[in-house]
Amino acid sequence: MSKIKIICAVGTRPEAIKMAPVILALKQQPWADVRVLATAQHRGLLDQVLTFFGIEPDIDLNIMRPNQALTTLTARLLLELDEVLLAEKPDVLLAQGDTTTVMTAALACFYHHIPFGHVEAGLRTWDMQNPFPEEANRVIAGRLARWHFAPTEGSRQNLLREGAPDSDIIVTGNTVIDALLMTADRELELGIELDPAKRLVLITSHRRENFGAPFRNICRAVQTLAERNPDVQFLYPVHPNPNVKDVAYEILDASSNIHLCEPLDYAPFVAAMKRSYLIISDSGGVQEEAPALGKPVLVLRDETERPEAVEQGVVKLVGPNYERIVHEAQRLLDDESAYLEMARGISPYGDGHGAERIVEVLREHFA
Numbered sequence: 001m002s003k004i005k006i007i008c009a010v011g012t013r014p015e016a017i018k019m020a021p022v023i024l025a026l027k028q029q030p031w032a033d034v035r036v037l038a039t040a041q042h043r044g045l046l047d048q049v050l051t052f053f054g055i056e057p058d059i060d061l062n063i064m065r066p067n068q069a070l071t072t073l074t075a076r077l078l079l080e081l082d083e084v085l086l087a088e089k090p091d092v093l094l095a096q097g098d099t100t101t102v103m104t105a106a107l108a109c110f111y112h113h114i115p116f117g118h119v120e121a122g123l124r125t126w127d128m129q130n131p132f133p134e135e136a137n138r139v140i141a142g143r144l145a146r147w148h149f150a151p152t153e154g155s156r157q158n159l160l161r162e163g164a165p166d167s168d169i170i171v172t173g174n175t176v177i178d179a180l181l182m183t184a185d186r187e188l189e190l191g192i193e194l195d196p197a198k199r200l201v202l203i204t205s206h207r208r209e210n211f212g213a214p215f216r217n218i219c220r221a222v223q224t225l226a227e228r229n230p231d232v233q234f235l236y237p238v239h240p241n242p243n244v245k246d247v248a249y250e251i252l253d254a255s256s257n258i259h260l261c262e263p264l265d266y267a268p269f270v271a272a273m274k275r276s277y278l279i280i281s282d283s284g285g286v287q288e289e290a291p292a293l294g295k296p297v298l299v300l301r302d303e304t305e306r307p308e309a310v311e312q313g314v315v316k317l318v319g320p321n322y323e324r325i326v327h328e329a330q331r332l333l334d335d336e337s338a339y340l341e342m343a344r345g346i347s348p349y350g351d352g353h354g355a356e357r358i359v360e361v362l363r364e365h366f367a
């Protein structure tokens, strides 16, 4: 039997983290000819992850430009993907999540009649503006997908509500947990000097809908928390998007118990999550990883497409809202029983076998 040609497309940091277990599992399959396509919508952040997992792209579109706008990013991606699909003619293309890379990959596959497998399918807030533009990206990708690899039963229900055929939806768990388990077992070095006697609050933020005043509120809240809690240290690996980085360094740099740093490589970031007392973040991936590590997360958003951990009480939405961030973080720092209620290790998003299930679906289909 001739091999099945599978393109695995990755553009940004979280896509690479969540696709790495799938790529590595597919590469073990004698029937699969795996081609890794890096759009490099992210450059540095993507390379960090691919290097960590020992994955070398077969095709690299080197798309990223400084402070790229959504329309030009989309247009350039579509043109480049078109050429790749014409040249490569894969039997299937897989992509993960809700970035512009994923949406354009699904659309380019549709134009070329190439089956598209959507990893992390069916996440919805049902609000097109939140998160922006990700809700639209995943709705489009979902509408065009041949296979929906849904992380949870809730995401499966979302897809059914949109009319996706039941037979095309497979609940696999989120491959972020596969990546986390592959990593958390390794010897982890944070590589940053922290005071071992002090508790750590870890912060990340990058959402486009928070740019401007909401992101300034977030930074001011962190600043206030740092001033009120000199016995706590705050670590914030700053996302390189200039809309984030410039403001974070402007508002937060002066304070002595706030450590601002470049984005951490994946293993040091996992070490930072494990070392942390509390996490404040608007990241999708972090909302999935932190509960599995037993770390409470305050989410800097008013809604989430990942309701499972919120329903179980280990993740709380505080919005990009100054008062709520300060109040909820302070409560968790001061009230041990409130903290312990949120610091329960649960893993509603996966069991570490998501990639195996995805591979099995493809193997059976092409057998």
Ligand code: UD1
Residues within 6 Å of the ligand: 012, 013, 014, 041, 042, 043, 044, 045, 046, 064, 065, 066, 067, 068, 070, 073, 098, 099, 100, 101, 133, 134, 206, 208, 240, 241, 242
């Ligand atoms: C993108 C995704 C978002 C995802 C996030 C994960 C879109 C529209 N957005 O947001 O869904 O949650 O990645 O982090 O798909 N930059 C660098 N180096 C890098 C990466 C980014 O300098 O390695 C800077 C560049 O100036 C770039 C800018 O950040 O133009 C924005 O990158 P982009 O991918 O468009 O948006 P993100 O905010 O990173």
Ligand code: UDP
Residues within 6 Å of the ligand: 013, 014, 017, 176, 204, 206, 237, 262, 263, 264, 265, 266, 267, 269, 270, 282, 283, 284, 285, 286, 289
């Ligand atoms: N992450 C990382 N280094 C950092 C911050 C985050 O490796 O400095 C990882 C984190 O563990 C998670 C992923 O990046 O798996 C989340 O990416 P991001 O927040 O950029 O995107 P989102 O998940 O919101 O799409």
